[in-house]
Each structure stands twice: as C-alpha cells, then as structure tokens.
Amino acid sequence: MSINFSTSIAGAFFANPIFTASGCAGSGKELSHFFPLTSLGAVVTKSIMVKPRSGRATPRMAETPSGMLNSIGLQGPGIDLFLENDIPWLRDQGARIIISIAGESVDDYAVLARKLRNVPGISALEVNISCPNVENRGQVFACNPDAASAVIAAVRRNIGGELPIIAKLSPDVTDITVIAESVINAGADGLALINTLLGMVIDTTSMSPKLSQKTGGLSGPAIRPIAVRAIYQVRAAFPKIPIVGMGGVTNGRDAFELVLAGANAVSIGTATFGNPMAAVNIKNELEELCQARGFSSFADAVSFAHRGDA
Amino acid sequence: MSINFSTSIAGAFFANPIFTASGCAGSGKELSHFFPLTSLGAVVTKSIMVKPRSGRATPRMAETPSGMLNSIGLQGPGIDLFLENDIPWLRDQGARIIISIAGESVDDYAVLARKLRNVPGISALEVNISCPNVENRGQVFACNPDAASAVIAAVRRNIGGELPIIAKLSPDVTDITVIAESVINAGADGLALINTLLGMVIDTTSMSPKLSQKTGGLSGPAIRPIAVRAIYQVRAAFPKIPIVGMGGVTNGRDAFELVLAGANAVSIGTATFGNPMAAVNIKNELEELCQARGFSSFADAVSFAHRGDA
Amino acid sequence: MINSKAIQISAEIISNKKVGAYHHMVFSVGEMAASCRPGNFVAVSVGGASSSLVLRRAFAIYRASLRSDGIGLLELVIAPQGSGSKWLVAQDPGDQVDLIAPLGTAFGIPKEPINALLVGGGYGSAPLFSLAETLKSRGCRVDMVLGASTAGKIYAPLEGKRSVNSLTITTDDGSAGVAGRVSDVLSSLIRENNVDVIYSCGPMAMLEAITIISQEADVLHQCSVEESMACGIGVCMTCVLPVEGGDGVIRMTRSCIEGPVMDGNKVLWNKSREIPDGVWGK
C-alpha cells in the first residue's frame, strides 16, 4: 500500500513533509554531497540578512545533555550575494526552496521582502523573528506580540503576490498562542514552531560562560517536549493554520510525534550535525510509520492526537 | 585545606548548600533509608496544599531525552495531616526543613501561611507559585507578575515573624526578571529557580498524549541550560537576592555551574530518581570542586561567573 | 515504608542468555540475595555514563539465592522493549550494573498448606517460579497458568515446570497450549483444583480480569501490579493507583512501596485515565 506523502503549506506544495531547519543546512551545498536535495520536501536556507554579517565570536557552541547551545549570530553573506550565488545553485538542483529572513528592525524585514518579491523558484518565505530588535532595547521581536506583528505586516506589504509567509516563533514566551494570534492577524499564512530556547552553559574550569556571547539557543532532543507542547497548543487554538514543526527531531518516531501534535511539515535541525543523512532517514521512517498506523494520506495524520478534543 | 561549606538564605543558616527539590523527596522518609537527612543542607518538602489531594490520574510521567515529564498534580495529605505526621518526624531526624506550599487561590496561600506561622523547627518557606489560579482561568500564578506578587504579599502578611519566604518561579515566561522583581517587591526574601517547563509527549502507538493531563512539567539535565540562564539573568538583575538554584543537577560539576551562575544553594530533583544517593554524592563532589578551584568559602564561589561584569 | 532490606549496589553481570523473546540475566549481588522474597523487584540504572535515560527500570526478581560459599545471585527475565531494556540486555558478562533491591512488597506466603493457582502473563511469569518453590516447600498444591500473545513469549523454563502440579498454557494466536486468554481457563481450574488463593502477575488488564473471576469464585487474589515508575523507591508519586486501605478509604497508592504485590480486590481497576470518584482528596 502506498501513501500520499505530500503536504502543502498555505498553497505551496511539497512532495514530502521533511524540510531542513534554517541554519542547520547552510544553503544545502554540503548536504548535497550526501544525498540529492530533491529527496527532501524543501530546503529551508539559513536566515539571511540585508548585509553581510560576521556572526559572533567563538566559542559559538556548547554541547548540553541531549542538545546543544549555539550563538552563531546569523553569519551570512547578505541578501544580494545570497540571491546571486545560493539561490541559482539551489534552483539548479531542482530543490524546493524556503528562504528564511532575519532583521534587526522592521525596516530590515521590509527591505528583504522587497528584494525577494520577484525572485522565481521560491516556495515560501520563513520569517525568523527571534532576533533582537535594535529599535527596542534589543528585545526579541518574537517575544512581543506588537513587534512580531509589525514585522509580519511589513513583510506582507512588501512581498506582494502569492508567496506564503511563515512566521517562526520563539518558545521563550509566557503564552505562545498570543504571539501566534498576532502574527496570523498581521498576515502570516503559516507558523514555524519552534525556534531555540535561550540557555547558558558555564565552563566550570574557566568559571565563565562557555559561549562568547554568554547565552545561546538550546536545540536538540532535549527541547522536543517543549516543541510538541507548543505545536499542540497552537494547533488547538488555530485548527487550520499550517504549521512547520521542529525541535529535537532525530528519527521518524519523533517526526511523527510532531505531526500528531499538529505539524503539517517537520524541519530537521541539530540531528543533521550528528548525522548528515538524518533528514532523509527521517523522511523514510516517517513514511513507513504513517503507513504502519494505517494512514493512506499524510494529511490525515496531521493533528491526529487532537481527535476527540472538545 | 578545609572549606567553609555553609550557606545562608535570608538569615537562615544551612550547614551545606545542597537541598532536596520539592516533590522529589516526599517528606524525606524514604531517602532516610539511604542516608541520614542531616547530611543535606535542608529537606524541601513536597508542596503541600490546604486540603488532601489525590493528584492526577496516571500515566503521570514520561521519560524524555535527558529528562522527564511529570504531572503528579500535587498529591498530598493536606496541611493538617502534614503538620501532624511529617513535620514532627522530620524534626526528630534533626533535619533542616524548608516547607513548600501551593494553592489554587491567593486565599489558599494565606491560609497555609497562617497554619505555619507558629510551627517550630522550620528554616524557610518555599512558595510554589507554578500552580493554576482557579480564580483567573487557570493561569499559573508564576506567569503573571500581579498574581505572583499577590500570593507573596498574602504569605508575607500572614506568616509573621522571621521565617524567610522563598518564591519559586517558573521559567515559562517571557522575562523572568520581571516576575522576580514583582515578588521581591511583594516581600520575597529569596527566589527558587527554576520550576519545570511545560512540555508534552505524544505516544506514537496510541497516537494520543502520553500523560493523562496531556501536558506535564519537564525536568532533568535537559533543562539545565535554561536553569543556568535564568539564575544568571536574575542574579545579574538582583545582585543580593538569595537564590536556591535547581534544574537538571546530577553531579558536583552541574551544581557548581548553578553556583557560579548565582545560586546560594542547589536543590536536587530528578537526579534522585536515578540515584537515591544523588544529593549526598553531589554535596561531596561540590565541596571537592570548590576546594579544587581554590575557594576557601563556598560563599565566594556564588555568582563567581559574574566577576568583571559591568 | 520502603523495603527495609533495600540496598544499592554495583552488581556484576554473571550471565546473559536469550530465551525465546526474553533475556535471562544473572547478577552477582552478594548477601543481598538472601533478603529477596518472591514478588520483590529491583530498580536498575540503565544507559551507562553519557546516557540520555535518566530513570531506573523496574524488573521483578525471577530468583535470588545466596550460596553457601557466600556468592549471592539475583536473576531477572527481561523483555527488550524500549531503549532501557534494550541497553540492559546488550550488556555482557563482566559488566557492572547499578541496582537497588529488594524493593516493594512480596507475595504473602500462607502458614497452612493451601491450594494455590499462579497466573502469569508474558514476562509476568518471572516471579512466579520462585513463589511456586516456596509454596511447594510449605506443602501447598501449586497449579500454574501462563499466557502470552504467542508461544515465544511464554517464559516457562524446564526447572520451573517441575515445581508445579500442573501447567496450563494459553496463547492468543493458539501457537502453544489453549488458544485464548488466561482468564478463559481460570474458572474451571479454580473449581477443579479447589483453589484457595490466586497469585498473579502480568498486564493490568489481565489482573483486572482475574480480579473479577476471583471475586465471583470467592478466592483470595494477590497480584503484582505494573505502573510506570520513575524512582522505584517511593519519592516521585508516579506509580500510584487507587487502592482501598484498611480504613476503607480509597487512596492513590504508590505501587513501588505498598506494591507491587497487592490485594487484587482492593484495587480500583481504573483504565479511564481519571481519578475514580470516592478517592481521597479528589
């Protein structure tokens, strides 16, 4: 028995529901050494900013129990070089592309949206709003419903056309459904859940924070219960909104867990660092698992854990 | 070379800085089978409520990567039986006692404080405010600065005397320093950081949430980077406030990490489930580590990772 | 209170053999072996030094014996299920494992010779063979029923079979013994053998079914229950189930301390993921 394993996010179609997670696969070049990028539903590129960016000083990472902290600081070439080099290459691979953008001000996001509005071959835009807002004492956009919706509204206004906008939310908030509501009202077509949690590791030899920036983002299996909870809560509050789930998925079982909670697609981040084949393996395992549980269509498995809810 | 390993929390003295974490050692009876309770700095008892409480239906727990979810639901005998049975027994052991209280309304906390005001042999009160407030659509007290401070103010008013009040905060908030500030202003003498994070596990066989209550609290090593970050942030904001740190501590190194971040004492929770001797082992390892790093007094190690901060 | 004999030790694995769907593992535990009673369990630390598994795993003691030369052996029968049990059965003789035992309550042993019926489901047969030996040594008649989904999941070693008067096997798929469930054969066995007490161990649904039959037949029923346990030593409150106490009050009761062996008639078999009405503190 075969299964309809495709998924769609706000009208964008993907042959299967497994994506890379932004920042965990670069622009796909290195992973393409291990498998054809067309075997994944989409490549979500590393969040790109308006200008070239050096990122943070090292150490940028620390391993933690079943997870890791990172403070890469959005190192990247800036949107112009990115559109010149990375996107044509990705298109040549035949990969489905979701571009992730990040900014330090609402205006940055508007500029990025305008640069992207006529770029062909893009399936969706992921808007990483887990960035410090330089215009508001560095408070992360995603932690404030007004700042979050201002970003999404600016992107909406400037992107034009049909390109679905996926707002990527931070779990570091008191009530994630409040942020979800604000970005949906501002025009987000879908949500990406979850970005990393703010954490810290102190090196007990140097007796100082291990990362040069002190804090970093916690990812990996350790945070999976938080991701499942966030997806489940948001799905319960918004039965129809497309959700790209992520957070600690390392195998097909984990991906299935996020799908049952409400994810229409699942992005693979940290797991790729442990195993370059992770995303492809997960795709195969998830397909088998959906079949084994009797689903003839992937879409039927999405949010299945909510059946019978009031 | 020996070290002064004692600590004090708002005037209450403890022979060493390792405590049990509330809800992870009952009232100490079972652990006393493995070691004398006097070898720990204090026993923090399971949060007690006004009335007897059955807790939640099973399954109440799920193991997660480097952690676990629990939804015990504060099962307990209620304050009267607790004061009749558990406290005298603990006093007989010669243990230092910190009583944790929990309520469903501000009034519950006030009642508990009055019942405790003249109980002898208690070193401090830990106020667990990570409970749903039945008077406010079940929103957790600790997630709202006003609700949190209302609880602490009520306890302050009703407890009388010198008993230090330690407010136990939830990490499930946008900015934990805001909650810290509100409870300090309301009269908290110290803070306990952190309670569990809200998480969920979905059983991929039954395709339903694994816990009967759907969500549960995430604890264990997985959350240690969150605990370190929360303690570090609150310590940076409030250089003098006594902090009881907890979250994923399994060995002396982990405890030392929380101490460097700003903890004046460290509570051991989930680690005890894996090893009944955990707290005692951690105490010994932490003492050795403080000595190895050249500290002659435990107090000098507290917040050491902040040295040189502006 | 916690089993007064419980100690925590690092035990060497003496042998590890695959038997059907299970692994029979033997640990060297010294004098502690002498304090284990049929029905007690052990809590084993799993996963090794850099493991992501933070909780102990509970296993019924299959057999424990202190030899005259001072060597104490503790035997377990383990079904590889999730990551913890799979890790355990992958350990080799010579490796060390941290375990706490004996834990929990034991099966009550009658002073008089009685007729006992022992009922086990799957690896639930593990504690029943040492129980059978003890009962036999007290002059009891011991009949046994073992059930499983399929033949490979019946754990009934030869030496075990010798210690019972009769052994009935049931399998859901009919691949061995009677096709069906243990509960299908119980009533007739109770009648034929004049059973006074049923001792049981297995999945909760089986224990519930046996409770109903034992109540109808008016025989005693001691069962070893199996709730998810995080600590095994009474401090976490995860392993509870509603049990009627001596005072008639129904409490959410820790199965690691007041169990795993309990009076089946006192348990409110609640599979509805709810706290039943009438429970203290609901």
Next chain:
Amino acid sequence: MINSKAIQISAEIISNKKVGAYHHMVFSVGEMAASCRPGNFVAVSVGGASSSLVLRRAFAIYRASLRSDGIGLLELVIAPQGSGSKWLVAQDPGDQVDLIAPLGTAFGIPKEPINALLVGGGYGSAPLFSLAETLKSRGCRVDMVLGASTAGKIYAPLEGKRSVNSLTITTDDGSAGVAGRVSDVLSSLIRENNVDVIYSCGPMAMLEAITIISQEADVLHQCSVEESMACGIGVCMTCVLPVEGGDGVIRMTRSCIEGPVMDGNKVLWNKSREIPDGVWGK
C-alpha cells in the same frame, strides 16, 4: 566545499591500545582509506543508541592505508577528555562506530624536496607521522619537534621516529627532553636545518606562537587548527575563525571545510572572544 572523498560508514574497531596518555585505535574502513591525506580528519559519532551526546567528535587521521588485499585501515590517536572521547576509547575491538572521513583540507605537499620542520603539541603529533613519511618519500628533510605538558603526553611511536631526521622533545615539566615549550627551540632548529616550511598541529596558543616565529624567520607555516566543531561537514558555522582570503578580505571561515590545515600567516589569532576589526560583515 566539503572534501569530495568524504563518505559516511559504519567501521569496525580492529584494535584499541592504550599508549601513554592516549589510545591508539584502528578502524576497518575499506577503500576509503586510500582517499585520506595527512591533515584530513574524521568525525565520529559517539555515545551509542540512547546517548545524550548529540554531536560528532573530530579526530585527526594518524594514518590510513589500503592494503593489497583490499582491507583499509584508519588509525586515530585519542586523548580521553570529556564524555565523547572517553566513550570512544572504552569501545572494544569488534564494535562498530559511525564515522565520516576524510574531511577537511590536507597538508600541502611540495613538489620539490624541501626542508620541513614538523611541530606537534600533545595529540597534535597524530597527523605528523604520516606527513613525515610522505615528505620523506618526496626527498624532503624532515625534522620534528613534539611538546607536551609532561612526558606521558608525548605521542611518538618508534616507527614514527624512524621517519624523521631528528626528533626534539620538549615538556613543560622537564620530565622528558628539553624543559620548556616547543616555541623555545624553534628558532634555532629553523636556522640549523635551513627550514623552508613549518607544518604544525596542536593547541591554538601554540599555533599562534609558531606563526610569530615563522613570520620572523620568513618561512611558510601550514598549521592544523582546532576549533570546536558541531557537525564537521560545514553546515553549522560553529568552527569558524577569522582568516584572510585570497582577495585580502578577512572572513569568519569554517575550519572544517577550509581547514583544519590553513596558512598560519592568514589566520588572525584572536583569543579575545571578539570578532576582530576588519572582519567582513562585522
């Protein structure tokens, strides 16, 4: 781009021997052994099935050889430090380990016979012996300096010593060779042996010190750097350091892709936990 020969395989451990402070481990890797060059590294998955360790560990290839019978062996020298390396050295022959190799850049091998000075700190000597053999086979003069805190941390196997013209050892505590650091003996060795190129591998502080000496002496300096790596394959951006590119622009450069072997003179040795001024995108 990623080393074009890199493959991911499950490799069997052939041997594992403790040598001083280190473990010398041999893996069966088949034909891949033929594509490993001195300076390349492997990324090893550690901790096993239920591990809490999510990232690979990087180790320099000590030696790799494809035998005529088709058996390919890859050798590593491993210092047990944290949980990952300790897990690895605790594995036994016959166990399987998931590894990706060859990764990263290799030491540049000159076409002409030159005078080379190889400098290693601690386990940093690992890639230098196969490099020495290659250089010797090209007719180069090869001198070697190995330094460590103490004698037990000098890794210099007998067969390795044979492949160099001279071997100088330094230890901080003077327990073997010259008391002091490798940098203390470099200048005179450069002069005496008319050194054209320095090849180095070791702690970052040592590489920085060598860079200064090499610049003063005006000799080339190829060094293998060691930044914390989360993925080893170029996708995480954790392993960067500021390096001047061919276009004169200083970029935060991935040491797993454009390293670990780099031109020492192009690296901005920045130990101040800051992005140096002048870095692109600062």
